[in-house]
Amino acid sequence: MNDPTQKHKAGLGTRSVWAGEQGERWAGATQVPVALSVSYGYETVEEWLEVALGRRPGHIYGRNTNPTVAAFEDKVRDLEGAEAATSFSSGMAAISNTLFTLLSPGDRVVSIKDTYGGTNKLFIEFLPRFQIQVTLCDTTDHEALEAEIAKGCKVLYLETPTNPTIRIVNIARLARASRSHGAVIVVDNTLATPINQRPLEQGADLVIHSATKFLGGHADALGGVVCGPRDLVSRIYHFREINGACLEPMSAYLLLRGMKTLHLRIRQQNENALQIARFLESHPRVAKVFYPGLPSHENHAIARRQMSGFGGVLSFALVGGLETVKTFLPRLRYAHLAANLGAVETVAGPPATTSHVESTAEERAASGIPEALIRYSVGIEDAADLIADLRQALDGLSGPAPG
Ligand SMILES: *Cc1c(COP(=O)(O)O)cnc(C)c1O
Numbered sequence: 441m442n443d444p445t446q447k448h449k450a451g452l453g454t455r456s457v458w459a460g461e462q463g464e465r466w467a468g469a470t471q472v473p474v475a476l477s478v479s480y481g482y483e484t485v486e487e488w489l490e491v492a493l494g495r496r497p498g499h500i501y502g503r504n505t506n507p508t509v510a511a512f513e514d515k516v517r518d519l520e521g522a523e524a525a526t527s528f529s530s531g532m533a534a535i536s537n538t539l540f541t542l543l544s545p546g547d548r549v550v551s552i553k554d555t556y557g558g559t560n561k562l563f564i565e566f567l568p569r570f571q572i573q574v575t576l577c578d579t580t581d582h583e584a585l586e587a588e589i590a591k592g593c594k595v596l597y598l599e600t601p602t603n604p605t606i607r608i609v610n611i612a613r614l615a616r617a618s619r620s621h622g623a624v625i626v627v628d629n630t631l632a633t634p635i636n637q638r639p640l641e642q643g644a645d646l647v648i649h650s651a652t653k654f655l656g657g658h659a660d661a662l663g664g665v666v667c668g669p670r671d672l673v674s675r676i677y678h679f680r681e682i683n684g685a686c687l688e689p690m691s692a693y694l695l696l697r698g699m700k701t702l703h704l705r706i707r708q709q710n711e712n713a714l715q716i717a718r719f720l721e722s723h724p725r726v727a728k729v730f731y732p733g734l735p736s737h738e739n740h741a742i743a744r745r746q747m748s749g750f751g752g753v754l755s756f757a758l759v760g761g762l763e764t765v766k767t768f769l770p771r772l773r774y775a776h777l778a779a780n781l782g783a784v785e786t787v788a789g790p791p792a793t794t795s796h797v798e799s800t801a802e803e804r805a806a807s808g809i810p811e812a813l814i815r816y817s818v819g820i821e822d823a824a825d826l827i828a829d830l831r832q833a834l835d836g837l838s839g840p841a842p843g
Contacts, residue, residue: 452519452634452635452703453703453704455515455518455519456515456519456635456699456700456701456702456703457700459514459515459517459518459519460472460510460511460512460513460514460515460516460517460518460696461511461515463507463510463511464507471697472507472508472511472693472696473507473508474508474689474690474692474693475506475507475508475689476689476690477502478501478502479500479501479502480498480499480500480501482498488500502686502689503681503684503686504681504686506686506687506689506692508689508692508693508696509527509686509687509689509692511692511696512527512651512663512665512687512692512693512695512696512699513525513526513527513665515696515699516634516649516651516655516665516667516699517667519634519635519638519699519702520629520634520638520639520640520647520667521634521638521640521641522640522647522667522668522669522673523668523669523670523673524667524668524669524670524673524674525665525666525667525668525673526665526666526673526674526676526677526680527651527663527664527665527666527686527687527692528663528664528665528666528680528685528686528687529662529663529664529685529686529687529688530650530652530662530663530664530685531556531558531630531648531649531650531651531652531653531662531663531664532558532559532650532664533664533680533685534648534649534650534664534665534666535556535558535559535562535628535648535664536562536566536685537666537676537679537680537683537685538626538646538648538666538676539562539567539595539597539626540679541675541676541678541679542594542595542624542626542675542676543567543570543572543594543595544570544572545570545571545572546571546572546573547572547573547593547594547595548572548573548574548575548591548592548593548594549563549567549572549573549574549575549593549594549595549596549597550575550577550585550588550589550593550595550596550597550623551563551574551575551576551577551596551597551598552576552577552578552579552585552597552598552599552602552609553576553577553578553579553806553807553808554579554599554602554603554605554607554807554808555597555599555602555628556599556602556603556628556630556650557791559597559599559628560576560803560807563576564576564803575588575593579602579605579607579609580607580608580609580738580739582609582610582613582614585609585614585617586613586614586617589614589617589618589621589623590617590621592621593618593621593623594623594624595623595624595625595626596614596615596618596623596624596625596626597626597628598611598614598625598626598627598628598644599627599628599630599631600627600628600631600632600637600746601631601632601732601743601751601753602631603630603631603753603781603815604753604755604791604809604813604815605730605755605807605808605809605813606631606730606731606732606737606753606754606755607730607738607739608732608737608739608742608743608746609739609742610739610742610745610746611625611627611639611642611643611644611746612642612643612746615642615643615644616643619643624645624646624672625643625644625645625646626644626645626646626647626648627639627644627646627647627648628648628649628650629647629648629649630648630649630650630653630654630782631653631654631751631753631781631782632747632751633649633654633655633702633706633751635702635703635706635707635748635749636706636710636747636748636749636750636751637746637747637748640667640668642746644668645668645669645672646666646667646668646672646673646676647666647667647668648664648665648666649664649665650663650664651663651664651665651695652664652780652782653780653781653782653783654702654705654706654709654752654781654782655695655698655699655702655782656694656695656698656699656782657698657699657701657702657705657782657783657784658694658698658783658784659780659782659783659785659787660694661688661690661691661694661695661698662691663687663691663692663695664687705784705820706749706751706752707749708820709751709752709818709819709820710733710749710750710751710752711823712752712818712819712820712821712823712826713731713733713750713751713752713753713754713818714731714733714750715823715827716754716816716818716823716826716827716830717729717731717733717734717754718734719827719830719831720754720756720830721734721736723830723831723834724759725758725759725834725835725837726756726757726758726759726834727756727757727758727759727812728756728757728810729754729755729756730754730755730756731750731754731755732747732750732751733750752781752782752817752818752819753781753782753815753816753817753818754815754816754818755813755814755815755816756813756814756816757810757812757813757814758812758814758837759812760812760837761811761812762790762792762811762812764812764837765790765811765812765813765814767837767838768814768833768834768837769788769789769790769814771832771833771836772788772829772830772833773829773832774786774819774821774825774826774829775787775788775816775829776788777789779793780817781815781817782817783817783819784819784820785819785821786816786817786818786819786821786826787816787817787819788814788815788816788817789814789815790811790813790814790815791804791809791813791815792804792811
């Protein structure tokens with residue numbers, strides 16, 4: 441079909457709206473239909489076989505492929521500048537399918553300590569059960585990462601910015617280090633989105649998203665996606681079609697619809713987050729703000745080089761401990777206190793109940809997560825309202841303000 445985004449390299453806004461939308465339409469529908477049908481029928485066995493063998497486009501059975509799901513995959517694939525994409529029932533399904541496809545007993549994976557809590561569980565609990573050796577380095581210690589990569593590994597697994605400590609790793613530098621050792625470089629790009637960061641352009645092989653977060657943007661559908669070269673993606677797709685962690689057509693539709701406003705949402709969230717980070721940094725009841733757009737951020741220089749916007753997630757530590765967090769959070773008027781991020785509404789919570797709910801207090805401490813930390817995922821509300829809300833919640837904390 442005629443794909444207007446391919447005529448010339450259209451901008452990310454145009455592609456957010458149009459990419460993946462050019463498939464067949466039932467009764468001329470302008471919107472991608474939700475194909476709930478589990479199976480697809482053919483007039484002749486010959487035609488059916490051609491589709492089954494991949495010699496002509498089409499669908500056979502919903503666990504393998506589905507037209508609505510395919511449209512979603514194609515939109516993400518286009519925005520990430522990848523050759524192929526395949527989708528999953530959740531972000532964790534995307535991550536576990538990728539790792540279990542690429543790794544076999546005796547293999548080694550190198551990663552960072554600050555991966556998403558569920559990913560960290562795969563590294564410390566599940567992969568070792570299959571005799572896969574996992575080495576987790578301090579997230580921003582690039583020398584240590586390079587030294588571990590040089591010892592040989594099958595997969596280098598990165599996430600940047602990290603969740604909830606918002607640390608930044610240098611994708612291009614580590615991709616260069618891995619290339620000569622033959623490792624597959626995987627980057628979880630959930631927090632940045634392709635609007636702010638495109639890891640494949642910086643040397644990564646595969647890029648992963650929890651589509652549940654910013655891609656969908658409305659906190660109403662779970663999903664995951666992996667993008668990269670066709671050979672790698674089809675190996676991961678093959679494992680997924682067998683283990684069955686496929687994306688629901690209705691969820692694919694909701695994610696697809698959400699993605700049409702991705703560039704607008706991200707632009708607003710980038711702007712809001714920077715203003716809020718600056719405000720929080722100036723408040724005496726805030727001990728530390730973690731946001732890559734602040735010059736005080738330890739990896740600000742890397743973030744400026746590899747990101748075109750600094751994203752909608754920040755975290756901050758209050759002066760005090762978990763008790764202060766318990767007083768502070770319910771005072772916020774414009775924030776869902778919930779385990780999610782990337783929605784149009786502001787969402788806030790401590791790591792113990794959000795990103796690292798699967799981890800123990802000791803594991804959180806080992807990841808360098810302060811107990812008085814609050815993860816704040818900035819929505820698309822007016823920044824002035826969010827700042828006023830944070831100000832009243834901070835000013836209302838009892839006790840004299842620290843000097
Ligand atoms: C939420 C999240 C995941 C897991 O995604 P689900 O859709 O909840 O399974 C993975 N990585 C990051 C960075 C996340 O924020």
